[in-house]
Each structure stands twice: as C-alpha cells, then as structure tokens.
Amino acid sequence: MAKALNFKFQDHTFSANIEKVDRKKLYGYSQVEVKNEKGELCSLANVTSDGASILPSGCTGIVTVNADGHFVGRSELKVVDSEGKLLEKIPSVFDTEGIELTEAAIEDYLDLNVKSIYQLSFLDETIKSSLGKSKVYSFKFNYRADYQQDDAYLINKEDDYFIVIGYKITFEYVGLAEQLDEAIVEEETTEELDFGMM
Amino acid sequence: MRKINIANEKGRNAEIGFLPFTQTKSVSYVDQQNKTVENKKIIKATIESSYSHILKENGADPAKVADAIINHNPEIDLELVGKFIGKTSRVFIDSSANLVYSINKTEKVFNNKGELTAEREPRHLPANIISDIPIKWSGKLFKKEDVYNKFVFVRKYQLQHDSGLTFDFLFDMAKKLHDANSLMLMGSGNGTGPIVFQDGGKPFRAFLEGRVKDDQYLLILHISNLELKPLPKND
16 A cells, blocks of 8 residues: 555644545446457557558657757756756655645636546544535645646545645636637547546 | 537527647756757567567577577667657557458446446447537536535636627626536536537536636636546445
8 A cells, every 4th residue: 555645734734545536446447349350359559651660569669869869868867947947856745744735715626627536544534523524725746756746635525535636727817808819729639538427 | 729619598609719728847858968858759679579479480489589589689670679750550450460451349348346247339429519509508507615526627628709799608608607606517418418529539527617807707618527426445
C-alpha cells in the first residue's frame, strides 16, 4: 500500500490512505477484440509513411534531441520555467509533513478539469466532524516528485471523502465586444473516456 | 472552431462556437547550454530484430539464437534503428506480423469484477452536437451545492458568441442560470440524452453553468461520464 497522506487543517493534523477511483472499478469496462478471417487475433502496428517498415507495438521509442538533432541524455537535461529560471523538483505529497488545506468555493472546484480521483480512508475517522460536510478544500498535489503540481480538492459525498485532481481553468468572462473569430481550431483527437452510468 | 447546436428553454436554437481547455505547460526542458530540446519518435526495433523472429529463424534453438546474436547481431538493424519517424499509419497485423486486410471486431463487456458479461458488435455512436436536432435544455436544474459532489465534471467547454444575436442568446441563458445558482442538464432528445462530440466518440452527460458579471457572461458546459461514489467493497 502507498504511504498515507498527511494533512494539516486549522489546528488539526490527520492522515489518510488513498485509493484511485475510476470507471473500470465502478462500472466495468469493454474491450474490442479484432480477428482476421481465420479467427486469429490481430494487433495494431504502425507503418512508416514510406511504407517500408511495419512497426508492431514496442518497436518505436522517444528520444530527446537538441536543435542540431543530436541525442541529449536525461541526466544532461535541466528544467526551467517560462522565464528560463532553473527549477528544483518539488517532493511528492507523500513525503510532505502537512499538506495545508484551504477552504474554497464550490465554483473554484467546478473550474477544475479533472485528471484523477482518489477515495480517502482516514486513519482516524474523528477528523470528519472537523472537516464538516458539503465543504470544499483546496491544496496542491503531485503524486511523485515533480517540477510542477496539480490543483486538488478534498470534497465529501455523504460519509465518503475524495480528492479530485486536475488543473484549474482560469475562465474569462466575455462581453459583446469579445466575440469568437471563425478561426479553425484543431479538433481534439483523444477520446479515451467511456460512459457506463447510462 | 467547433460548434454546437443548442436550444434554450423556449426551444430557440443557434449554432454556437465552443472552446476546449488544455493544460499549458509552465515548465520546459533545456540542455546544458540552456537551449531548448524536443522529443522525437524513432525506430527502436523491427519485426526482423524481435526475439520471436530470431527464435523462429534459428529453429527455436536458444543456443543457435545466442550464436546468431554474438556473431551476426540480428537483434539490431543498423540501417533502421534510431531513424526518426514522422507520421505513421495504423494497420492490423496477425501473429506472424503480416498485414491483415479483412477484420471482424467483437466488443467484450466486463463488469467491475472483471467478469465477462456480454459480447456484441462494437457500437458506433454518431456525433450529435451539430445535427438538425439541437442539444436541448432538459428543464432539470441542479443547485450547485447539490450537484458538485454527485458527478465528476471531467472536462469543460466555454460557449461563446460570434455575433450580437448570439451574444443576447447566450447572455440570457447565463443570467437565468446565474440567478438560479444552478446547473442545467442538457442533452439530446428531450434534453436528458447523452451528447457525443465526434463520430465514434463516447457519450457524456452535459451540464450548463452560467455566471454573469456586469454586462459580461461566462457559460461553461461541464461534461461528465462518472458519478462520484465510493468504490465497491471487496467481498
């Protein structure tokens, strides 16, 4: 089991284990099986644009190259922010002594594009009375040590508590003058979500 | 720009542009000279250099495979390995890595315990956001404080006007929802059906939120494919 998360809220400190919540665990899943005319299973592969090479799964890789096209090893890379300032890794939240919770508005939570959800199981359930119900708490989350953190919210539904992780969108209100141009926006190509609740 | 055909509570409809949101990267990688680097896709191996192919070529004899690897390096194609590749096409291959031109697809459905529950032809849902029949208001309002922890609103789209007429149309919607402090369930059919953004895509529930500040508005379409509920307990 992963380490517990340690939270700090007002005068309280408390710990909780987390377990990922996803569609597969709640509703099940489906997978498409592809067979040829003889009934043999088939798999997907890539064909290069010149048609010369068929590349089954695992035959391609990603490398990092510099402007001259030369390979750059991971140990030679540095991470910088948008202004070119060198960044240090932020420790994982599992290695953080007390993750500070701040009470937030429901609308802040609604602005979150969600990446993942975890269910909390508190090591000491008495903290529930201090957290209260129908409250939203915000904090920063990074599962592993990383250079940037995600936005996260702790919420409850009845007696169950969850953390919802993603990135908070900064929406801009629009007036009559700010109308959309008929610019071509590239269509989204990823559509990995399913819908089992209907 | 992508568009959605939506109707208000009076049944008046318009094609409205909408904007998706993707996370902008605030960090980037540079090399030791502080120059930007990029990731490129390369060929790592080929069918001929795979272990299964080498084993087959050597009569499934591991000793012969070892000899071949030591003496002839069949596991590395020096001409191809490391070559940058751009766009590729996706094809199906059989277990012998031959191209397959005719396929049959079956969708297998498993429950949350991993048990097979059904086999069926894969369903292909047509996109319904820009069809002749608009995405409608269902009339079902959910107070924000009641709905935020019932569904997981996985993605958001901002609806925005492209003319004075659609400004009035959308501002009016946003004002009604703002005043009600609620989200409106929207959808296909009578307004409660799922919405599908692209052909062959997945269905989602959609909830419209409106906020108003002076003479400006914000209309957010929240989409959900997941209820917020605890994991089933292990038996």
